[in-house]
Amino acid sequence: MKHIRYILYTCILFLAGSACSDELNQAPSGKISLEEVFEDNERTMYYLNTCYSKIPNKGVRYFYRSFGPVCWSDDAWDADDMDVNWAASALLYNGNASASSHPVWAVEGENLQMSYWENYFAMIRSCGIFLMNIDNAKVNNERDRRRWKAEAHILRAYYYSELLKWFGCDLPIIREPLSLNQDYSSVRRSSYYEVVQFIIEDCNAALAIDELPWRITTSADALRVTKAVAEAIKARMILYAASPLYNNGQNYWEEAYSIIKTSLSNLRSNGYELYNKVNTPATFSDPEAFLPNTYAQLFNEYFFSSAAYSATPVDKETIYQLASSQGNLIFLDGIGAIHGNKSGTCPSQELVDAFETIDGQTILQLSKPYLDEETHLQPNYNPENTLYDPQNPYENRDPRFYASIYYNGSKRRCGWSFDEMPNNYENYPGLSGVVRVRIIATWAVDENDPSAGSESRTGLSATARSKTRTGYYQRKFSHPFTGIGQSATNARYKDFRLGEVILNFAEAAAEAGHIAEALQAVNEIRSRAGMPDIPSELSKEQLILRIRNERRVELALEGHRYFDVRRWSAPDGNLAKTDRWVTAAYITRRKDGTYHYDRAQVNGNERKCYTNKYLKVAIPLKEINNIIEISGENWQNPGW
């Protein structure tokens, strides 16, 4: 028995040995919990930075070096639609978008698996956590605490506004973050209007805090939000809420009018004003910049320049610019021949038609711009316009036209990556890389006289990525001279500017019947561009059409048109009149060197993204499946 005891002792010893699991306690360092974050001044500040982390990239960085919604609207055609045929533009044009093959991906540089839906709700949660904790967090300076709190309110409003813009549907208002074990089936959605009210509530909470500045004055603070941003968000979102697609049959125009009026007045009284003069004439007034007048020059300069972070900046118009610069845009999104790579955004004939002649007459009749409303090949010319010549179409146009678009016959001084070919009559001979003035030639092969050749570098092509799809190239954001061997960094993308707020006001005022104020506002925009006033005798309907057209021209290629044509639609409507057929200038060169101007459909294909369901973006399929499973409710937007 004694031996048995020995055995037992040994057994116990071994079990004790293995049970001493201290050896497995290797506490990972460098990992902190959320509670610890708000017990520390710096970490609390870092958390606010987290709330900024999903501010989207826009402009050329929407996705895969694409201007995103600019190309998905009737303003432009994306020349990457064939080569990058898996990306959003191709999915939309081909009508292949689905709730699982989601056309609106996350912005470039972020996790591509995450859509705006996930990103923005993640940020709404972060802002919520910050706002829940900030009052009791350890913050060394009370002024910081109040400013940070104001910023979190605005950021939450911003993320909600982006969700509303894209998804356009009722959304849950999540004031306080949901917990991991929440019963999500009890979460209810609020209407578009209620969400906008929540956005305004957040903005007002921020505006009430004195420590929040009106303007960012140091570059370390770049991207931080200000009172001006809060005003601009309010002004944009109440306009959206009042628009036909979202107003649910209610008339909110008067409310929109008064909110935007207040915002605009607050912005003006705090130093915001339209950009109204050329500040670097050496570049933009150079005759070889080919900008015909100071209006075109200042317009081009404004969009090429970032606003300085200063108390007294030259640019007092920009309210919020995104942090990242857009690189040398002309290489990625302009005349493809310069870099030999891609042309990206090709402005459409429809956009070109929207630019008035210099006498203030529209080219087309705005109430019915095309006789064949859906195919856009037969323009319904404005009979009162005497300046416009369809065979010399680029003469005598709105100065903004020359600052926004390269067309057949435009000139540009730069070097580019190709030797000129003999059939490039305008520029041959010419070596690649050499800086000289070239003529943009966007003509196509003449089917009646193929021997006349086709433009080999900048001409029309239905498939090539480096050539234009439409006969036009984007100019608005680019420097007048950059090319091979010379680069220039483009401006930070202007997400909010005073010009938009004024147009928001003009539209709301006109819709609410405050015609005089509407006219005054729209004419302020026009006079900055050197355009005559809109006549005051127009009916309300006519005025609204002119304001909408002004918006299209002034905000061209800035990403507004995609959302505007949608919000102007009825919920059961579609975009057949605007987005179905997007056309190109079809220009042929005669042997005598003159051109013949015509119109053609890009690719001969209609875009399939004009039907009712495309008024709103699909909520990701996985999310919808989950929500149905949880609550039995289907949140999906119509048609998806």
Add this chain to the structure above:
Amino acid sequence: MINKILIHFLLFSVLGMTFQLRAQDKVSEVNGVVKDIYGDPLPGVIISTWNKKVMYITDYEGKFHFDLDQSNTTLTFTLAGYKIQTKDTGKDVVIVMEEDAHLTAETVNLGFSVQSREVLSNAVSTVSGKTLEKSLIPRLQGTFSGHMSGLTTIGGSFQPNYETVAMYIRGLSTFHGGQAGIVIDGILYDSYSQDILYQITPEEVSSITVLKDGASQALYGLRGANGLIVVSTKRGVPGKLKLNVTLDETIQEPSYKPIFINSVTHATLKNQAAYNDGLGENYYYSEEQIGKFRAGNDSLYPNTNWHDMLFRRASHMQRIGVDATGGSDIVRYYANVNMLHQGSFYHTDQEDYNSNNYLYRINIRTNVDINITKYLTGYINMAGNILRGNEPYGRDGSGNNAIYNLSYYMPSTLFGPVTPVIFDDEGKVKDPGGEVITTNKIGTSPYGMLNRSGYYTQTNTNIYGQTGFNLDMSFLTPGLSIGGNVGYLSNISSYLSTTQNYARFTRDDDWSKLIFKQHGTTQNTDLAYAKNQSLYGYMSYKGEVAYKRDFGAHHVSSILFGIFQELDDNTANIDATYDFRRIYSGLGVQYDYDKRYALKFDLGYSGSDYFPSGNRFLWTPGVSIAWIASNEGFIKNSLPWLTMLKPYFSYAITGNDATGMDRYGYIDQVTMGSGIVRYLDYNTTETSFGNSNLRPESIKKYNIGVNLGIANQLSLSADYFKEKMDNGIYRSTSLTPSFQGIPLNAFPATNFAEYENKGFEIELNYLKRLNKDWTFNLGGSLSYNKNIAINAAETPNDNSYAYPYRIEGYPVGQSFGYLVDYSNGNGMFNTQEELEGAPVYSFGTPRLGDLKYQDLNNDKTIDEKDMAPIGNGSLPRYFYGVTGGFSYRNIELSFLFQGVADYYRDFYSLAVNESLGEGRYSENHLNAWSEERWLKGEKISYPAISTSRSVSAQNSDFFFKNASFIRLKNIEMSYSLPMKISKTVGAKSLKFILGGQNLFTIDKINSKDMPVEGNYGAFPIYRMYRISIRAQF
């Protein structure tokens, strides 16, 4: 804790010393002879006393002679393949040994314990090192396929000497896809197990055991669930020095290579692809140009065979192996040295340095057993190897694969590999040429990779030492002993990377001249050097108490052990900042009554730092029982032909901690990153939310089996198993909408998933010795496994999906794709009418000759809603091997066929995408759809080719082909010279061996150039021939 264990060991060792007793003087003398039933002498029979204190071995004439320090004891005679004989000591002993077809005499190594096969109640498969040596693959796991039931092997890389093999025991026991663990000489290596196996040559191995059922895995705790492969290396046998020398030469040639698409065919196919895409006829090449390619006499119109230009038809491998064994009753040793040289695969022309591949590997092993005192025994295993290899372009064989892959992209119409020398009118060199040629789309060149990109030299040293002791504590109580061991392993790889870049040139579009333009901006650069290294190391400590005693007909054997193990990982794995630590302990009890009723109980208790402290440890009990009916008197008497009948059953809970989740999945992780507002500095990210209740996965495993033997000739064993898990670790994000704001990939993992795996194995062996000269054997094994994910908390898609679920109800790795509508015969759009009636494809517009997919949900649109399950998961359902052979006097022949069935792979992504690069054509595309072929009624075996990804390039059952095959894996024929002749050169035996590996394969793909295993762009499976000489001195 380590210290504690060590102190305990030391204490016991000292205790042992005090009872030291040296071997005493000779008491009795023993001699005799061992023969088989035909009277032939049996050399190599091990003779031992019951406690194995004395071991001896018979000589070439079957004779033995030794002195003993005790008298009147019982001697045991063992020889693999023969039944054990016992005999009392004496003079002129004559032993006749009888064959043992059912191997009941064998001892099976279960890793942490051993057991006699006769009473074994577990499902295991074994193979001897001698069998594995027949394979021509020098890496150990390359030799496994087909020899052991229940082990599925999937080849990864087939490049000689870089073979990688994924090993799955009974398919997948968890849905994480874990592979089998490795136990080498009693020490478990829970990470890098594959890598560690590579460091062992088949020659060093005495046996391999595959632990298949839960009860045999229970002691391995939370590393048991994926099954274990137990490797036992050879140990010394006493006697005079015995030396084996093996020399061999192996010729290796690819078992297939893509057929050469000559420039006429390439040009024609490329034109056809463009035509199919609506680009018109002769889009790339005019008729005149094709004519010039056809004529083949114009250097402007080349026909370049890139593959043959770069690759040798065959490569060589040489090997020398020496092993030595011998010793006394105090020390026994086994030593092995193995040297290998792998020759080159390429034709290179770089003169400044050697960019061709080569590899030298030297393996050394010494296993020593020492009887220190009468009570204390110990052992030391030292093994290691040095590998020195050279590779072009990339490390660890990656460059070889890149070059191989790219050689298939190079069109035969491309002039190459370098620009030509150009002379002026006076005959002087105007342009020395020699610049690497590529195309705009490819942008690189396999020739450039091989000859202008530098080389990588790696030196890999791997050392592992194991030492242990055993103290016989029978002075306390008979049968009690304690022991322990320490294992150390260190693997260091050092790399010399030299790199060089080269200018690339492309040919001008004008075919009438040879003009080349520089492509891109890369320049010819000098060779640059860099060094880097990676390493990992293991420490393992084990203490053990064992008790083994017979009480009459009751046989008891038990062990109790504790193991602490630490892995220091300094390889590229950046998460591995902390050592990985695990603790294992367990109790194993074996009992049998009269070798008729056997019971085995195991209890594992193990923990790892993957889990929070309260849930870190897992109990893993296992129980198994067997009834050895054939040892019952009534069967022996009434059914003497039934030489084996043993039903057995086991049940166990096994554990798994390798879940693929974060290492510290139980803690919240808030990490700092750089923020986007500069003034606000960093940002904080809630990277993941911990689950403080996380615990190891446990898998319940059932096994029922039977061993059957007839007339000591035919052996059959059959097993059926079922495995079930209901606490699988998974990130449940169903019922969790993303609007709550926490990214779903940061959600905590929880123990909830349900999973099931089941299957069966059958092994059959027939062994017949016809007479003195002739012996035949034939056998085979068949394994079947099928797994299913029962609950993964998957949120189904809505009812518009033909198959709303994509995970639940399917095996791991289930593919989904479109089903081709074969109602018109070939499944393609043959006419314009068919095309017009087609549903809308959501991923492009179909052309004539594209695949017709079935609109399963009838919504007139082909989109992902129409996808259906295709294939049946990531592993083959059936895996089998057939072995056989005969021996006639000095001649022996053996073969192994190995195969898989019920296995489907997506060959589109592996092999047949013709739109890559400049058009990558293979045999598949020669019969591609064209209107002409269709009208003529010619064979069409591929949809219309395209210059870009066509709508046919979707996951579909057209490309998901049956990858079943059967292969003659190995064949060996040997001839031993008569002893008279071998004696003249001083050898005891001299054997000539001819071996073949992968000689032929029968598969269902029916393609000359599409491999059934591996993939098109990677090194192919090699066919090998070997001649060896084996001498024994």
